[in-house]
Amino acid sequence: MEKKKLLEIRNLHVQYKTDEAIVHAVNGVDLCVDEGETLGLVGETGAGKTTTALTIMGLLPERVGQVTEGELYLNGVDVIHAPEGQLKMMRGATASMIFQDPMTSLNPVIPVGDQILEVLELHKKDKMSHSEMEARVDQILEMVGIPAARKTEYPHQFSGGMKQRVVIAIALACEPLLLLADEPTTALDVTIQAQVLEMMRTLKKELNTAMVLITHDLGVVARICDRVGIMYAGEVVEIGTVEDIYTGEKHHPYTTGLFGAIPDLTKKTRRLNPIDGLMPDPTRLPSGCKFHDRCPHCMEICKTAPPQDITEGSHTIKCHLYDKEVQK
Amino acid sequence: MLKFVGKRLLMMIPVLLGISFVLFAIVEFTPGDPAQLILGEGATREEIEELREEMGLNDNFFVRYVRYVVDAVQGNFGTSYRTGKSVVDEVLPRFPVTLRLAFFGIAGAVIIGIPIGIISAVKQYSKLDMVCTITALTLTSIPTFWLGLMLMLLFALKLGWLPATNVENWTGYILPCVTLTAGTMAMILRMTRSTMLETIRQDYIRTARAKGASTRRIVFKHALRNALLPVITYVGMTFGIQLGGTVIIESVFSVPGMGSLMITSIRMKDSPVLMASVLLAAFCAGLVNLFVDILYSYIDPRIKSQYVKG
Numbered sequence: 001m002e003k004k005k006l007l008e009i010r011n012l013h014v015q016y017k018t019d020e021a022i023v024h025a026v027n028g029v030d031l032c033v034d035e036g037e038t039l040g041l042v043g044e045t046g047a048g049k050t051t052t053a054l055t056i057m058g059l060l061p062e063r064v065g066q067v068t069e070g071e072l073y074l075n076g077v078d079v080i081h082a083p084e085g086q087l088k089m090m091r092g093a094t095a096s097m098i099f100q101d102p103m104t105s106l107n108p109v110i111p112v113g114d115q116i117l118e119v120l121e122l123h124k125k126d127k128m129s130h131s132e133m134e135a136r137v138d139q140i141l142e143m144v145g146i147p148a149a150r151k152t153e154y155p156h157q158f159s160g161g162m163k164q165r166v167v168i169a170i171a172l173a174c175e176p177l178l179l180l181a182d183e184p185t186t187a188l189d190v191t192i193q194a195q196v197l198e199m200m201r202t203l204k205k206e207l208n209t210a211m212v213l214i215t216h217d218l219g220v221v222a223r224i225c226d227r228v229g230i231m232y233a234g235e236v237v238e239i240g241t242v243e244d245i246y247t248g249e250k251h252h253p254y255t256t257g258l259f260g261a262i263p264d265l266t267k268k269t270r271r272l273n274p275i276d277g278l279m280p281d282p283t284r285l286p287s288g289c290k291f292h293d294r295c296p297h298c299m300e301i302c303k304t305a306p307p308q309d310i311t312e313g314s315h316t317i318k319c320h321l322y323d324k325e326v327q328k
Numbered sequence: 329m330l331k332f333v334g335k336r337l338l339m340m341i342p343v344l345l346g347i348s349f350v351l352f353a354i355v356e357f358t359p360g361d362p363a364q365l366i367l368g369e370g371a372t373r374e375e376i377e378e379l380r381e382e383m384g385l386n387d388n389f390f391v392r393y394v395r396y397v398v399d400a401v402q403g404n405f406g407t408s409y410r411t412g413k414s415v416v417d418e419v420l421p422r423f424p425v426t427l428r429l430a431f432f433g434i435a436g437a438v439i440i441g442i443p444i445g446i447i448s449a450v451k452q453y454s455k456l457d458m459v460c461t462i463t464a465l466t467l468t469s470i471p472t473f474w475l476g477l478m479l480m481l482l483f484a485l486k487l488g489w490l491p492a493t494n495v496e497n498w499t500g501y502i503l504p505c506v507t508l509t510a511g512t513m514a515m516i517l518r519m520t521r522s523t524m525l526e527t528i529r530q531d532y533i534r535t536a537r538a539k540g541a542s543t544r545r546i547v548f549k550h551a552l553r554n555a556l557l558p559v560i561t562y563v564g565m566t567f568g569i570q571l572g573g574t575v576i577i578e579s580v581f582s583v584p585g586m587g588s589l590m591i592t593s594i595r596m597k598d599s600p601v602l603m604a605s606v607l608l609a610a611f612c613a614g615l616v617n618l619f620v621d622i623l624y625s626y627i628d629p630r631i632k633s634q635y636v637k638g
């Protein structure tokens with residue numbers, strides 16, 4: 001049975017216009033997420049992962065952030081052109097987002113229970129009575145591993161990991177179809193990271209929520225995701241199933257570089273093998289393939305012509321190396 | 329919480345003692361003999377010496393200070409050198425005048441400044457925002473006495489709608505209050521706008537938006553309480569200071585308040601009145617501060633937990 005497409009992004013371009021320059025944050029992203037599926041988005045800081053997520057939520061910074069091209073459908077809704085009122089109904093109910101830093105993403109002056117209750121009040125008012133909502137708050141708190149009795153406490157009374165659990169509780173309270181998690185564990189201790197991730201995975205299964213997990217931790221991706229997209233300079237340079245990415249033969253040179261950059265405990269490498277060079281300046285992107293000045297396989301054509309998506313089954317790579325026309 | 333309030337009230341005692349001591353010392357070192365002041369230029373040396381002895385002025389400084397404190401605690405602040413009336417009778421009728429002035433001045437500033445500041449921040453860069461910011465900037469730059477004089481010229485002399493100086497009935501308060509409000513309101517507006525702008529960039533505001541909350545809800549439920557903390561501090565401080573007398577405005581409009589009383593008593597070396605007025609001002613400032621701190625703890629649970637712990 002063909003699964004229903006929950007999220008479809010086609011050729012998305014997003015720019016940030018500031019007084020000094022235009023930042024090309026997202027440059028032609030194509031992505032799909034099926035219902036209940038988990039997609040990992042991997043890439044360095046500034047690769048456009050967060051911008052993509054914010055666009056899905058319709059939360060680009062006003063005036064500054066603009067979608068210049070492309071289409072984005074979430075559960076059939078044209079997010080880019082939808083009126084604010086429709087987006088409001090969607091946010092928190094159809095799609096929720098978890099932000100990176102749990103220390104600052106909760107309102108310091110409102111008890112955590114009320115912060116969870118708010119999202120229910122916003123979306124379930126006509127379906128649930130107040131006491132049902134209160135009961136749901138208790139239930140969701142217990143689900144994320146916090147005793148319901150603590151709901152009257154304020155964020156400063158919780159540890160970082162606990163705060164992130166509250167944030168997750170807020171995001172999942174209305175059982176959204178899609179959860180966008182922007183580096184949900186980066187700010188946490190390593191031991192807590194594992195707990196929180198494990199919890200997210202279980203909850204996601206229970207609620208059958210699709211998830212886009214933004215991270216730069218390839219280990220996390222391997223454990224949780226069904227598919228993985230590798231982003232570089234505002235493009236998805238490679239996307240495929242976890243098997244395609246982790247055990248496949250063919251890779252985008254950037255992906256190879258990324259894998260080279262994580263220390264492998266089983267092999268005896270002397271030192272880390274990071275990719276030479278830096279991410280290109282998003283205000284002045286290079287011509288042709290955006291990775292060409294860092295790519296060990298760079299060819300003449302790479303400097304002028306942007307590579308096309310080359311797809312083989314579930315695996316897509318944006319690189320001239322795999323383009324049969326070029327290789328001839 | 330009650331314990332905290334009690335503790336803070338007790339702490340005001342050493343503060344007031346400290347202030348009274350410093351004041352007493354300053355008065356001591358300023359030239360001028362009270363006995364001479366009371367008796368006037370024509371008094372003979374014997375007369376002055378007699379009065380000094382009678383007033384206890386020949387005693388040691390510390391003895392006199394302790395005597396002052398002991399008397400003051402019993403509600404006796406001495407007699408005015410200038411009028412010969414008891415200091416309490418000099419100060420008490422003045423205080424309500426200043427209180428009214430300061431209260432309505434601040435209330436006006438808060439009622440106008442905060443909402444406009446919020447609107448200005450929410451509609452940043454709009455025409456309305458520009459108008460508000462420019463007006464606020466102008467009002468903060470205008471010297472109070474000039475604004476007071478201009479208002480007086482327009483409404484009292486030209487139009488004749490309001491009395492220029494008389495505070496016998498409420499119409500007399502309008503011009504001084506408006507003058508007082510203008511400057512404070514402009515400051516409050518600018519502060520509210522900037523703290524509000526800062527607050528709506530916080531991560532938790534983004535979280536609230538991601539929940540699907542409307543702008544209105546975000547402003548009033550999520551941002552306002554966080555943004556108002558610094559504004560409340562400012563309002564409290566200003567009110568505290570103004571309770572001690574709004575010197576310039578009281579002089580411009582000849583309002584018989586604490587400020588003009590202090591100025592007169594300084595000029596006439598009327599030290600008992602001066603001491604009492606300053607102590608009263610300090611006491612008011614302390615009370616207002618305490619009130620602000622209590623308000624704070626109701627707005628920000630982090631502060632409350634500190635109080636309860638401390």
Ligand code: SF4
Pocket residue numbers: 252253254289290291292293295296297298299302307318319320321
């Ligand atoms: S297109 Fe060329 S430069 Fe870009 S990654 Fe492939 S080989 Fe390297």
